[in-house]
Amino acid sequence: MIRRDILWKGIIEELAEDFLYFFFPGHIHLIDIGRGFEFLDKDLEKIMPEADTRQRHADKLFKAWLKDGQEQWFLVHVEVQGYPDGQFAYRMFQYYYRILDRYNKPVTAVAIYTDTRRAYHADTYRVDFFNTELTYRFQSFVLLDHTPQKLRSSNNPFGFALEVARRALDERKSDDDRLMVSKLDMLRHLLTRGLDKASIRRLYNFITYYTAFQNLENKLKFEDEVQKITKSRKPMGLEEAILQEVKEQGIEQGIERGIEQEKRLVVIRTYEKGLPLTDIAQIAELSVEQVEQIIQTYEAEK
CATH class of the missing domain: 1.10.10 (Arc Repressor Mutant, subunit A)
Structure with missing residues (x-):
């Protein structure tokens, strides 16, 4: 089974343009989309070499260019497991000041929470000591606060990926029959979006692997249903x-x-x-x- 943190890293990179349209609609006109993106995973490893890889979170750092020629760095942190972490806001601040100190590049950060532990859904790091105060605020997106219908209505491919993850929150205790209905509904909708084949393939894989069937027989049944819906050969997983x-x-x-x-x-x-x-x-x-x-x-x- 493909780990969810791996899936998140892949979908963020593959749908980077849609990610920016989803989270930065008020700034997208400033970004030079035509120049593409440069992903800086190796830089991120240098910045936070002590990060605990046992925790299931997905970090992505990528560079985009503004239309005035300036570079802008985007830090994306996806909390996958929702493990209790009272130091999360501080870690986000660590990323920020280390990037600023090492590369002299300001960063805009997004934290996506894909769990139900609201007590750990931070969006601010604040410290105050003897008349010295620091506040670091970053954009956070709590999946639980958005319905699948609302995410679908965004008409954004990355919003659709978020819908897949949001439905998974409701399906944690569901049986395979309900999961089958949910996955096939998302697939049918995906095929009506008029997306290019590459985007359909990426999102199909996200639907397929984000939430697994308990029974292998149902996984095979799902693939058969996909084949009927697409009226083509079995899609490559x-x-x-x-x-x-x-x-x-x-x-x-x-x-x-x-x-x-x-x-x-x-x-x-x-x-x-x-x-x-x-x-x-x-x-x-x-x-x-x-x-x-x-x-x-x-x-x-x-």
Whole structure:
């Protein structure tokens, strides 16, 4: 099962333009969308190397350009698990001052809360000591405060991704039958939006993997229903897409570097996508022990 933090990182990157339209409608006219975006995940790792990777949150840092030629950095933090964290607001402030100090780049930040723990849904960090006061306020979006219907009515692809996550809050205790109805409803709506194939594919994968069926038989039934609705061949899932991507890229470089290098590339790319070691081993046609050794070497070289 693909982890939700991996899904969030992927959908934010793939729908970055729609993300900006959704969260910054009053500023979108200032952004030079045509210049595209530069994603700064490596910079984020340098800024917060001590971040606890066991916690399920998704951080993205990316750069956009304003129409006047200036750079603007966007920090996106998605809380996936909703674990109690009384220091969350402080961590958001840490991101801000470290980016400002290291790169001299001001940042606009968004925290998306995908859980039900309202007590931890902060939007401000404040400290006051002996007549010295600091207030850091960032944009927060509490999924629980928005109905699926409201998110759908935004007519924004990223709003649709938020709808998928919002429905998951209601479906935590649902049975597979209700989940089936919900997923198929979202899929039918997705196909009426007139989106390009790439966006449909991304959002289909988000629908498919964000909330899993308890019974494997229902997962297969869902895929059959999708095939009937689309009246086409079975759509490629996220893991299959990853497999095709790494195989294609691995083969291209493998011609020059040899089969072993190709397999190493396959392992690294699938590892970065968050696949389990057993799946990586099967894809790369290696043992789990060999996969672990490649990953250990890769992490040491980073």
